[in-house]
Amino acid sequence: MLRSIRTYTLLLTLALLGSFAGTANRVQAQTYQIDCAILLCLSGGWPASVPCARARAEFIRRITPWPIEPPLQIWRCPMGASYHPVTPSENRGILYDILFTDRDRLRPLLTPATSSLLSENAIFNLGAPKLSQLPEGFALHLVQDRADIDISGPEFNFVRSIRVYDVRYARQHESGRDGDCNRSATIYLGTYGTQGDFSWARSAPGALPAAHVGLERWGSNCPSIYHRSVFVDWRDYEGNYGFEQVNY
Incomplete structure (x- = not known):
């Protein structure tokens, strides 16, 4: 087949x-x-x-x-x-x-x-x-x-394996006043439905695939991070994994 x-x-x-x-x-x-x-x-x-x-x-x-x-x-x-x-x-x-x-x-x-x-x-x-x-x-x-x-x-x-992660921004920094770690992020996930229809939904840094690069230190102590990217991954007909990332 x-x-x-x-x-x-x-x-x-x-x-x-x-x-x-x-x-x-x-x-x-x-x-x-x-x-x-x-x-x-x-x-x-x-x-x-x-x-x-x-x-x-x-x-x-x-x-x-x-x-x-x-x-x-x-x-x-x-x-x-x-x-x-x-x-x-x-x-x-x-x-x-x-x-x-x-x-x-x-x-x-x-x-x-x-x-x-x-x-x-x-x-x-x-x-x-x-x-x-x-x-x-x-x-x-x-x-x-x-x-x-x-x-x-x-x-x-x-087709339905394709996922698009729009990391509009993810920011982590330590507050100079009280030493608290401030984190905020806006991330959307685009997916395909049963008949190939495409839709967006809110997502979070923890949902990003392991292949995504840029937020590895998110939630670890409080290193300063500011990141924006679009990440797409998929599996072909035989199930092989592929991905691309565009930083901006």
Whole structure:
């Protein structure tokens, strides 16, 4: 199963390599492409490739103040067309939802070079159905602030694993008058819901992951600390841990 996911992620990543070369009059399609790339590259553990490097750069840019955005905006990746495998247990078909619609709807997303790459023969050789065999009549549609297909299954746990910690400030210092230790912090945690919807909630220094750097001495005696950062972590499809931190 994991080998199948990696194979199809690689294929779709190669597809994105061609589609990133769009011009300014295709800004809307570019928006779709970058979030599809983030989705696919994140699931595969950010494999080394040009499209995944660009996707990761955008993923990090979105948490670089200010403003702080959801690093993955899955509602911008059209997944409204569905490929239903013959065998219900073949979850690999879910990844097809991201790019593999009929040819007319592929046209805004794929360049001629990419379309050639995803020829019927190339797809058939990977054990997937030809594009002409996909069901017709699927309309491209977006759902505001959530995925436009059901992603509640465990194969999309990597989306819900993403956590964004916005440490707006954390201050610790000793009061000169009475020697008391004054501590104050404003921290928010951004998380993804069952269908990829993103929301913020109040958090605290003690909830920060061990990989976060800057508040190690928080609560220990009273060293002077003033810290601001945004920290994002996640687990890929195979459960491998990753994180990034931006200080400001």
